[in-house]
Amino acid sequence: MRSYLLNRLLWFFPVMFGVSLVVFFFIHLTPGDPVLLMLGESAQSAQILSLRHQLHLDLPLYRQLILFFADLFSGRMTSIFFKQPVFTVIAPKLLATVELACFAMIVAILIALPIGILSALKKNTWLDFFARVFSLLGVSVPNFWLGPLLIILFSLLLGWLPVSGKGGLSHLILPGLTLGLAMSGFLSRMCRASMLEVLSAPYLETARAKGFGEARVILKHALRNALIPILTVIGLQFGALLSGAFITETVFAWPGIGRLLINAIFSRDFPLVQACVLVIAATYLLVNLLVDIAYAVVDARVRLWRER
Amino acid sequence: MKRKPLLLVLLVIVSLFVFAALFAPGLAPYSPDTQDLCAGLSGPSGAHWLGQDKLGRDILSRMIFGARVSLLVGVSVVLISLCVGFLVGALSGIFRGMIDSAIMRVIDLLMAFPGILLAIALAAVLGPGLGNVIFALSLLGWVGYARLVRGQVLVEREKAYVQSAIALGAGKLRIIFRHLVPNLAGPVLVQASFGIAGAILAEASLSFLGLGTQSVPSFGSMLSHGLSFLRTAPHLTVFPGLAVFILVISFNLLGDFVADYLRVEEKRK
Numbered sequence: 001m002r003s004y005l006l007n008r009l010l011w012f013f014p015v016m017f018g019v020s021l022v023v024f025f026f027i028h029l030t031p032g033d034p035v036l037l038m039l040g041e042s043a044q045s046a047q048i049l050s051l052r053h054q055l056h057l058d059l060p061l062y063r064q065l066i067l068f069f070a071d072l073f074s075g076r077m078t079s080i081f082f083k084q085p086v087f088t089v090i091a092p093k094l095l096a097t098v099e100l101a102c103f104a105m106i107v108a109i110l111i112a113l114p115i116g117i118l119s120a121l122k123k124n125t126w127l128d129f130f131a132r133v134f135s136l137l138g139v140s141v142p143n144f145w146l147g148p149l150l151i152i153l154f155s156l157l158l159g160w161l162p163v164s165g166k167g168g169l170s171h172l173i174l175p176g177l178t179l180g181l182a183m184s185g186f187l188s189r190m191c192r193a194s195m196l197e198v199l200s201a202p203y204l205e206t207a208r209a210k211g212f213g214e215a216r217v218i219l220k221h222a223l224r225n226a227l228i229p230i231l232t233v234i235g236l237q238f239g240a241l242l243s244g245a246f247i248t249e250t251v252f253a254w255p256g257i258g259r260l261l262i263n264a265i266f267s268r269d270f271p272l273v274q275a276c277v278l279v280i281a282a283t284y285l286l287v288n289l290l291v292d293i294a295y296a297v298v299d300a301r302v303r304l305w306r307e308r
Numbered sequence: 309m310k311r312k313p314l315l316l317v318l319l320v321i322v323s324l325f326v327f328a329a330l331f332a333p334g335l336a337p338y339s340p341d342t343q344d345l346c347a348g349l350s351g352p353s354g355a356h357w358l359g360q361d362k363l364g365r366d367i368l369s370r371m372i373f374g375a376r377v378s379l380l381v382g383v384s385v386v387l388i389s390l391c392v393g394f395l396v397g398a399l400s401g402i403f404r405g406m407i408d409s410a411i412m413r414v415i416d417l418l419m420a421f422p423g424i425l426l427a428i429a430l431a432a433v434l435g436p437g438l439g440n441v442i443f444a445l446s447l448l449g450w451v452g453y454a455r456l457v458r459g460q461v462l463v464e465r466e467k468a469y470v471q472s473a474i475a476l477g478a479g480k481l482r483i484i485f486r487h488l489v490p491n492l493a494g495p496v497l498v499q500a501s502f503g504i505a506g507a508i509l510a511e512a513s514l515s516f517l518g519l520g521t522q523s524v525p526s527f528g529s530m531l532s533h534g535l536s537f538l539r540t541a542p543h544l545t546v547f548p549g550l551a552v553f554i555l556v557i558s559f560n561l562l563g564d565f566v567a568d569y570l571r572v573e574e575k576r577k
Contacts, residue, residue, distance in 0.1 A: 001329065009328070015416060015417055015420045016420075018417040018420070020419070020425060022417075022426075025432075025466040026429060026433050027433070029427070029433045029434065030433050030434075033432065046577065048444075049385070122325065136557065136561070138551060139560065140557035141553055142509055142513070142553060144512065144513065144516045144528070144531050144532075144549070145531065145545070145550070148531070148534075148535060148538055148545045148549070149545075149546070149548075149549070151538055152538055152542050152545075152546075156538060197530065216517060240422060240423060242421045243422035243423065243425060244425075246428065246513075246517060247516060247517070249448075249518075261428070262517055265345075265428070265432035265519070266518065276428050277425060281420060281421055281422065282419075
């Protein structure tokens, strides 16, 4: 167990280093002079020289790389647009994204689990058919369409909820629903598959033979075992939510890290783009790592299989 | 609905989109760029079935040309990803050892980037354009195919027909192309169908964010344009979104059908 955890932890650092290297080279992929791209054709030569120096682009590549990591770890990397350290700019946006992702996850779980469980229990009935159609719709409806449709219905026609921005709970509902509904399609599919696998297990027959009621057999014996893979998927999807809310944040003007990255791209703020990509990738990796470790702790079979 | 009629409906839908994409200039009632400023934001009418955008351009015509972009990107990304992924995965599975380890580490690294993030970052760096979008999406797209093919090769290489070919002295490339390709076609085809849906969605997302193609109409850019007029002209958003949704769900269902068919065939064997 310890060696497995150590292995997973140690693997995190080289992958993060690799991601940082890819991010470092982004700026060198730009066609033409990245400094001119950032400042525009009308920039003064003094400005160009100053920014080139700030970004260390006047140095050899290996020194640029060393200084990139030095700036990153010392928190000196500065946004060109905000004129502030990038992590100061990112921190509140990341929190807003976490808030939205948590709400969306709650929505997804509340919708997907009952649908998935009922669909498995009533396999090959109309209920199962509708549940499967729902999950297919969930995975196929694009967020950039579902979001505006929800705005048209709940904000413009009914006037129940605000169109966009960040405020109280009412501002969270529409973006949370947009992300959560899409997620619930996939989650209910996984939940159905997991329940179906467990429902055919012999230990349920044993439980029934012992005279336990059906509700107890389903809730205590089937669901508890079916939940282990579902919890893993929930964890992995949470990582995906944290890192993939660009569209929803843009549609609803939600001030999260996804929207910050898109704005940074358009203002040609390369240091902020690099930092956003790094933070998003690190968050995603970290959540995946925690899920992997939690899964191994909860399920001994996984632990033993992976140690082999 | 029975399975076969549904399959027929899906094939008709996909064929319609392909037909529209191929013959867009002849099919579109208007040029996608012809403006009529006086009729800006008009709703659906006899002359303009799906209405007009802010500049008075015909939505239907722009959607017909948009289908061209969506399908071009979807098919190109899948073809490039499939070729690269198949070759890398097969080599990794056949050679094993150091080559396999090195390839798997690169794959692990690329998979560390969540979803569309790398494509967004690359599209931002390279600038908007159809070629850049295809490149950005393919750069991560091959990873899934490589993993799938490697896994399948590891299973297939132990089977009698591959062992016989090895015993008869067949070279590694001959084993890959002559023996493995036909046997791996099924699962790869399933993934390709889902891959086209994913690439269409990703292209529309990039265009929606303003990072896709700007010179030709695309579903994503039309949706983004319509977002500012949700109150006065919801048709600008509803119709292009519906087209993406129908395309994506059709390819997803087609993938399901191929997977079901393969499962039945496997059982029959």
